[in-house]
Amino acid sequence: ENKTFHRPPCAMNRRDQSGSRMERPVHVSPAEGGGSIAAAYQSLKRAYAENIKPLEEHYHYDSFFNLPLTDMDIEAKPFVLLIGQYSVGKTSFINHLLGDPPKGYPGSNVGPEPTTDRFVAITHGAADRVTPGNAAAVNPNMPFTGLQAFGNAFLQKFQVAEMRSSILDHVTLIDTPGVLSGEKQRIGRNYDMPQVCRWFAERSDLVLLLFDAHKLDISDELKDVIEALRGHDDKIRIVLNKSDQVSPRQLLRVYGSLMWSLGKVFKTPEVSRVYISSFWKVPYSDKNTGVHEIFDQEKEDLFRDLLDIPRYAAVRRVNEVVKRARTAKVHALVCATIRQMMPAVWGGEKRQREIVGNLDVVFTAVSIEHGIPPGDFPDVSVYKKRLDLWLETGKSLRSMPKLDKPLIDRLDECLKVQLSELMGLLANPRWSEGADEAASFLPRRLALGTTPPHGSRAWEAGGDQQLVSVVRGERDALLREKDALRSEKLQREQDAIRSERESVRAELHALRSDSDRDALFAGNKRPV
Numbered sequence: 001e002n003k004t005f006h007r008p009p010c011a012m013n014r015r016d017q018s019g020s021r022m023e024r025p026v027h028v029s030p031a032e033g034g035g036s037i038a039a040a041y042q043s044l045k046r047a048y049a050e051n052i053k054p055l056e057e058h059y060h061y062d063s064f065f066n067l068p069l070t071d072m073d074i075e076a077k078p079f080v081l082l083i084g085q086y087s088v089g090k091t092s093f094i095n096h097l098l099g100d101p102p103k104g105y106p107g108s109n110v111g112p113e114p115t116t117d118r119f120v121a122i123t124h125g126a127a128d129r130v131t132p133g134n135a136a137a138v139n140p141n142m143p144f145t146g147l148q149a150f151g152n153a154f155l156q157k158f159q160v161a162e163m164r165s166s167i168l169d170h171v172t173l174i175d176t177p178g179v180l181s182g183e184k185q186r187i188g189r190n191y192d193m194p195q196v197c198r199w200f201a202e203r204s205d206l207v208l209l210l211f212d213a214h215k216l217d218i219s220d221e222l223k224d225v226i227e228a229l230r231g232h233d234d235k236i237r238i239v240l241n242k243s244d245q246v247s248p249r250q251l252l253r254v255y256g257s258l259m260w261s262l263g264k265v266f267k268t269p270e271v272s273r274v275y276i277s278s279f280w281k282v283p284y285s286d287k288n289t290g291v292h293e294i295f296d297q298e299k300e301d302l303f304r305d306l307l308d309i310p311r312y313a314a315v316r317r318v319n320e321v322v323k324r325a326r327t328a329k330v331h332a333l334v335c336a337t338i339r340q341m342m343p344a345v346w347g348g349e350k351r352q353r354e355i356v357g358n359l360d361v362v363f364t365a366v367s368i369e370h371g372i373p374p375g376d377f378p379d380v381s382v383y384k385k386r387l388d389l390w391l392e393t394g395k396s397l398r399s400m401p402k403l404d405k406p407l408i409d410r411l412d413e414c415l416k417v418q419l420s421e422l423m424g425l426l427a428n429p430r431w432s433e434g435a436d437e438a439a440s441f442l443p444r445r446l447a448l449g450t451t452p453p454h455g456s457r458a459w460e461a462g463g464d465q466q467l468v469s470v471v472r473g474e475r476d477a478l479l480r481e482k483d484a485l486r487s488e489k490l491q492r493e494q495d496a497i498r499s500e501r502e503s504v505r506a507e508l509h510a511l512r513s514d515s516d517r518d519a520l521f522a523g524n525k526r527p528v
Contacts, residue, residue: 040314041075043422044321048074051414052325055407059400064386065378066202067146069324072202073363076143077172078313080306081200084177084210085222088243092280094122094173097306098165100281102129106161108175118157119196120175122445127164133158146199154191170310174200179222182493189522193221194228201228205309207235207350213242213254218261230379237305238262238274244284251276275302294427308466315426330376331410333366334402352397439508 033107052067055061062068082090096102106128107120119259121136121144131139133155147158157177167173176197201207207229218226226440240258243251254275266272267408278284284292343351355362363377411486 014245014510036076037314038328042420043318043418044318045071045074047414047422048321048419051410051418052321052328054402055332055411056328057333058404058407060330060390061331063390064331064383066199066324066349067149067326069321070145072140072143073146074317074321076203077170078206078316079172079200079204080175080309081174081176081204082210083176083197083206083207083225084179085212085215085219087374088178088210088242090175090178090210090213093239094175096280097098097167097173097487098122098163101163105163107159108161117178118159119154120158121160121199122168122173123152123160123162124165124168124174126164128163129161131160131162135161136160143203146197150191150199152198154196157191171205171306174204176200179219179225187441194224196518197225198228201232201235202320204232204235204311206234206305208236208237208239210239211258213240216254216261218265223265231483232350233266233268233270233272238272239279239301239302240274240276242278243276244278244292244295245285247470270426275299276456277302304404314425318419320427322415325411325415326376327378327397329408330366330372330378332401332408333370333372333403334362335400337362337366338367339400339447339451340401342397342400348396348398352391355397356387356391359387360421442455480511 048069056068082093084090091104091108092251095101095108098105105120105122107130119133123142133144133147134152136158137155138145142160145162147155149483169191179193183515209226237256242252246254253279255274258274262272277298279299284295338355341355343350343352360380363374363380367374367377368373
């Protein structure tokens, strides 16, 4: 239990050109911080603070991308972000996950009209209460300090709802206001909705994009929100809610129309996963009784993704830090290249306009000179807008920092040694001890693999611990059946190999007998 994992001495004692130590050794002890996962978070926070954050501060990373990460940002519970147009069932979905409390989560309201008019973070608390956005943004114990960048106009439309729930011990649910359509989306929004959604998506482990089976149109604002989520496609899951309200024939057409609409927004060759079901406490409609079993299976598939969130939360945190470090390195090299292209004395304004208008050429030059993959560069148009905003503050491209080779080398060393070692440690089953207990955080009606017919008494009965035992029993039975099938398949393969070996031996024996007979006849021949 007191074993300490660390890098070899040759990597720990490495120094930069100035003679100072490039990085401290990463001692990752399972006993540190009260548990192995806590120790991993401590190691990740130290790696970011010592090797990545100095480079971000030196090259003004916060002016072009995001504010520096805090300790709470790294060790916070995983986020699950729900996005969709109004009245698609986002709040009902959250209440369903929470066990359908009689009044919903604190401050919630459900209706056919746009009822949720603010961003709500639902977290675990000892008592039901609502914390306003400004108070939550300055609370160092909450992972929302970065929202101060969006100003008071947004914070007035943000709040944190606390309540007691088993699922909130492991994840934080983010409810969003319904994305509007038509003229409504051009008025009333005094904050940047797509950028706020992007901020939450960057810190979320799962993004659920909900659609109503009766409303498949994708408005301009929803399109902007989806495009702002670009780069987080692996987190997005599409949910076609209220699917029981249409007949099976209509459902086929609705699914086809949804995929056609999404194909115009998601400009990727991969097909997004779509979950088709109805996520609320009301039993399924009788319009499509023949597909209720499919709805249950789709619901279980989605809940399986939710069950995996706490299990792989630490791995996703490392993945996000690695992604941020690569982006920071690209930004630093771009800034250094731009500074190098600026003249020392005359012609600065003209050259500045040329550089800003041809950022794609700058990106290509950085990619060729430093061997950076083109996929690591940000979108040119978005980067140009942020660069224009940075220049409007009275700064010029001459004020950009020069290339700081020790900072770049320290970041590269962190990626190659510290974070790669940390990923190796997280892959050890000992570090994910207790991850199998994550199945108990869902309410008893939503647990994986135990979904009886919707609305039956068995669906409502039983406690969480009993349900966990049932889940484990079913899992063990499946594992035993899988082992039996594997043993049977192995036995068949061995029998086939044995039979083939016997046939080969028989053929060799026959050939050997023929050869001996021919040799005997040849030896008995005598000249006359």
